[in-house]
Amino acid sequence: GENVEQHPSTLSVQEGDSAVIKCTYSDSASNYFPWYKQELGKRPQLIIDIRSNVGEKKDQRIAVTLNKTAKHFSLHITETQPEDSAVYFCAASRSSGDKLTFGTGTRLAVRP
Amino acid sequence: GAVVSQHPSWVICKSGTSVKIECRSLDFQATTMFWYRQFPKQSLMLMATSNEGSKATYEQGVEKDKFLINHASLTLSTLTVTSAHPEDSSFYICSARAGPRTGGSNYGYTFGSGTRLTVV
Numbered sequence: 289g290e291n292v293e294q295h296p297s298t299l300s301v302q303e304g305d306s307a308v309i310k311c312t313y314s315d316s317a318s319n320y321f322p323w324y325k326q327e328l329g330k331r332p333q334l335i336i337d338i339r340s341n342v343g344e345k346k347d348q349r350i351a352v353t354l355n356k357t358a359k360h361f362s363l364h365i366t367e368t369q370p371e372d373s374a375v376y377f378c379a380a381s382r383s384s385g386d387k388l389t390f391g392t393g394t395r396l397a398v399r400p
Numbered sequence: 401g402a403v404v405s406q407h408p409s410w411v412i413c414k415s416g417t418s419v420k421i422e423c424r425s426l427d428f429q430a431t432t433m434f435w436y437r438q439f440p441k442q443s444l445m446l447m448a449t450s451n452e453g454s455k456a457t458y459e460q461g462v463e464k465d466k467f468l469i470n471h472a473s474l475t476l477s478t479l480t481v482t483s484a485h486p487e488d489s490s491f492y493i494c495s496a497r498a499g500p501r502t503g504g505s506n507y508g509y510t511f512g513s514g515t516r517l518t519v520v
Contacts, residue, residue, distance in 0.1 A: 331511040385497045390443045
């Protein structure tokens with residue numbers, strides 16, 4: 289089955305700096321890669337996703353890049369703000385709607 | 401947008417009792433429901449996948465007789481933790497997928513709000 293690894297497990301940045309979280313996956317058939325933000329005790333919130341026919345996608349301060357050959361994808365958050373502090377999970381599936389395999393999570397802390 | 405209502409949001413039960421968790425899709429028909437478990441400071445681990453009208457498919461290591469899943473309608477799926485023990489204490493969360501022509505905006509995932517289960 290699919291295995292998704294995520295690094296780093298914790299990340300602390302100064303407000304205004306950029307944050308990068310990286311994930312690798314094992315199943316070459318995976319072609320849907322969402323990123324979720326989860327606050328303590330809450331449901332995961334989709335922040336951005338990318339499909340395998342696209343190499344990069346951007347939404348304001350958030351961007352995701354995908355390298356299918358290397359089987360890795362990354363989340364980039366620019367101009368970080370304290371409210372970006374949360375746990376971020378990457379995930380992968382064979383198609384949008386198939387079961388998701390989550391990464392181990394990254395706890396991001398943005399220092400004011 | 402698509403909404404999944406999950407209840408209860410938290411429950412405390414005695415060891416040996418059973419607890420039922422419900423997930424309802426409010427404005428779309430959920431052809432598939434995924435059930436996840438999340439221990440503190442850990443990731444979401446898929447427990448089982450259920451399709452409306454058929455038996456659930458459980459992930460390796462998940463006891464199907466302990467975690468009973470029912471998906472009898474396109475808008476309701478339930479997870480029953482039977483004979484709960486303290487090690488079952490966790491955050492349980494469902495995620496619904498809408499199928500084609502069933503009202504969902506896309507094939508994406510809609511998460512419930514989660515249930516914090518504490519077994520004492």
